[in-house]
Amino acid sequence: MTQSPVWHPFTQHATEPAPTLILRTEGAYLEASDGRRILDAISSWWVTTHGHRHPTIMAAIREASESLDQLIFAGFTHPPAEALARELVTLAPPGLTRVFYSDSGSTAVEVALKMALGTHRNRGEARSRIVVMESSYHGDTIGTMSVGARGVFNAAYEPLLFEVDRIPVPVAGREQEVVDAFEAIARQRRAAALIVEPLVLGSGGMLFYSPAVLKELARIARETGTLLIADEVMTGWGRTGSLFACDQANVSPDILCTSKGLTGGAVPLAATLATEEVFEAHYSPDRSRTFFHSSSYTANPIACAAGLANVKVWREEPVAQRIAALCAAQSEHVARFEEDARFENVRSCGTIAALDLKVPVGGYLAEVGPKLRAFFLERGFLLRPLGNVLYVMPPYCVTGAELGALYDAIDEAGTLFGSAA
Numbered sequence: 001m002t003q004s005p006v007w008h009p010f011t012q013h014a015t016e017p018a019p020t021l022i023l024r025t026e027g028a029y030l031e032a033s034d035g036r037r038i039l040d041a042i043s044s045w046w047v048t049t050h051g052h053r054h055p056t057i058m059a060a061i062r063e064a065s066e067s068l069d070q071l072i073f074a075g076f077t078h079p080p081a082e083a084l085a086r087e088l089v090t091l092a093p094p095g096l097t098r099v100f101y102s103d104s105g106s107t108a109v110e111v112a113l114k115m116a117l118g119t120h121r122n123r124g125e126a127r128s129r130i131v132v133m134e135s136s137y138h139g140d141t142i143g144t145m146s147v148g149a150r151g152v153f154n155a156a157y158e159p160l161l162f163e164v165d166r167i168p169v170p171v172a173g174r175e176q177e178v179v180d181a182f183e184a185i186a187r188q189r190r191a192a193a194l195i196v197e198p199l200v201l202g203s204g205g206m207l208f209y210s211p212a213v214l215k216e217l218a219r220i221a222r223e224t225g226t227l228l229i230a231d232e233v234m235t236g237w238g239r240t241g242s243l244f245a246c247d248q249a250n251v252s253p254d255i256l257c258t259s260k261g262l263t264g265g266a267v268p269l270a271a272t273l274a275t276e277e278v279f280e281a282h283y284s285p286d287r288s289r290t291f292f293h294s295s296s297y298t299a300n301p302i303a304c305a306a307g308l309a310n311v312k313v314w315r316e317e318p319v320a321q322r323i324a325a326l327c328a329a330q331s332e333h334v335a336r337f338e339e340d341a342r343f344e345n346v347r348s349c350g351t352i353a354a355l356d357l358k359v360p361v362g363g364y365l366a367e368v369g370p371k372l373r374a375f376f377l378e379r380g381f382l383l384r385p386l387g388n389v390l391y392v393m394p395p396y397c398v399t400g401a402e403l404g405a406l407y408d409a410i411d412e413a414g415t416l417f418g419s420a421a
Contacts (some may be wrong), residue, residue: 025052028398040382041394041406046234047265050313051397057266060309061302068301074294080304087311088271091243093252096273101299105233106139108257108270113143114293115255115274116193116227119281122289127192130164131185135204136197138231147195149204152365165189169201170209179216186224194221195229198245199349202234206354206391208347211249218251227254237261238323241350254278264310269303322396326351329400333407342418354391357418362388368417379409
C-alpha cells in the first residue's frame with residue numbers, strides 16, 4: 001500500500017503507527033478491514049450518542065437527500081432547519097429563543113464569542129474582556145484557542161491569540177475561591193462574558209465540578225451584566241446525565257453552544273442558541289449592527305434532518321432510561337479502583353467516568369499515553385487517554401458485559417503501566 005497523503009488530527013506521524021482502516025460502523029462498534037470489531041468506548045471523540053448508524057437517523061439522511069442538498073442560508077430557509085430550531089428552543093434551558101446554525105463545536109463557540117461582544121458594542125457598553133476557566137478547552141480555531149488553556153496545544157500560535165481573564169477550576173475544596181475570583185473580575189473589569197464547560201472540563205483532563213458552583217457563577221454573571229456562555233458541545237445530549245448539563249443547576253445561560261450529539265454523531269452540525277435580548281441587540285434598521293457571521297454550510301439541510309431525527313429518537317425511544325442505566329454502570333465499574341494504589345482521582349459524572357493512572361511523569365504528553373492507546377486497541381477497545389488520564393465515554397447502547405470487559409482491560413493496564421509509588 002502506498003503512503004497515504006492524509007494528515008490526521010492530533011497525530012504525530014513521525015511516531016504513531018499507521019491508522020487503522022475502518023470499513024463499517026454499527027452500534028457501539030467499529031469494524032476494521034482486518035475483521036476486528038473495536039468497541040468505541042469514547043464515542044468517536046464524544047459525538048456518537050445512540051450508537052453508530054442509528055436506523056432513524058440514517059433513514060432521515062437518505063430521505064432528505066432525495067429533495068435537498070446544500071442551500072445558501074442567507075435570504076433562504078428550508079423545513080429541516082425551521083423544524084429543528086423549534087425543537088431546540090423547546091428542549092434547551094428556558095429563555096433561549098434564537099438558533100444560529102454552524103458546522104462544528106469550535107465554530108459554535110466562535111459564534112457565541114462574537115455574539116457576546118457584538119451585544120455589548122451594539123448597546124454602547126465598553127465591555128470586551130472574556131473570563132474563562134483554567135484548563136478549559138473550547139476548540140482549535142483562533143477564538144476558541146484564546147479562551148482555552150494555554151500550553152502545548154497552542155504554543156506555536158500564541159501571536160494570534162487574544163488575552164482573557166482566568167479563574168481556577170472549581171474542583172473540590174476550591175469552590176469559594178473560584179466564585180470569589182469570578183466576582184472580583186466581573187465587577188472590577190466589567191467583563192463581557194464568562195464561558196464555561198458546564199460541570200465537566202473535557203480535554204483539560206475530565207475535571208468535574210458541582211452544579212452548585214455553576215449556579216453561583218450564573219448568579220454573579222446575571223448581577224454584573226456579564227453574559228454567560230455555556231459550551232455544551234460535549235456535555236449536552238445526556239453526557240452528564242441530563243439533556244443539558246445546565247439543567248442540573250437550573251441555569252439558563254445567555255448563549256448555549258451545542259454540536260457533537262446534536263445529530264447523534266452522524267454528520268457535522270452545530271447550533272448556538274441565544275436569548276431574545278442578545279438577538280435584539282443585533283436587531284436594528286442600522287445594517288452595521290447585523291451579526292456578521294456565516295459558513296458555507298450553515299444549516300445544511302441534510303445535517304438538519306439528521307438533527308431532527310436525533311430529537312425524534314429522544315422523544316420516541318427510552319433514551320433517558322438508557323442514560324440512567326449507563327450512569328449507574330459507570331459509577332459502579334469505576335468504583336472498583338477507588339482504593340487501588342495504581343490509580344488516583346477516580347471519578348464519574350453521568351455517563352462519563354475517569355481515573356488517573358499513577359506514572360512518574362503525567363500530563364497530556366506523558367509517555368504512557370501512546371502505549372495505552374496501543375494496548376487497548378490490541379484488545380479491541382478504542383480508548384484515547386489524555387496522557388495518563390483514562391476516561392470512558394461510550395455510546396448509550398453499550399451493554400453491561402461490554403463495559404465489564406473494558407474495565408477488566410483497564411485493570412490489566414494498571415498492572416502493566418502504572419506506578420503505585
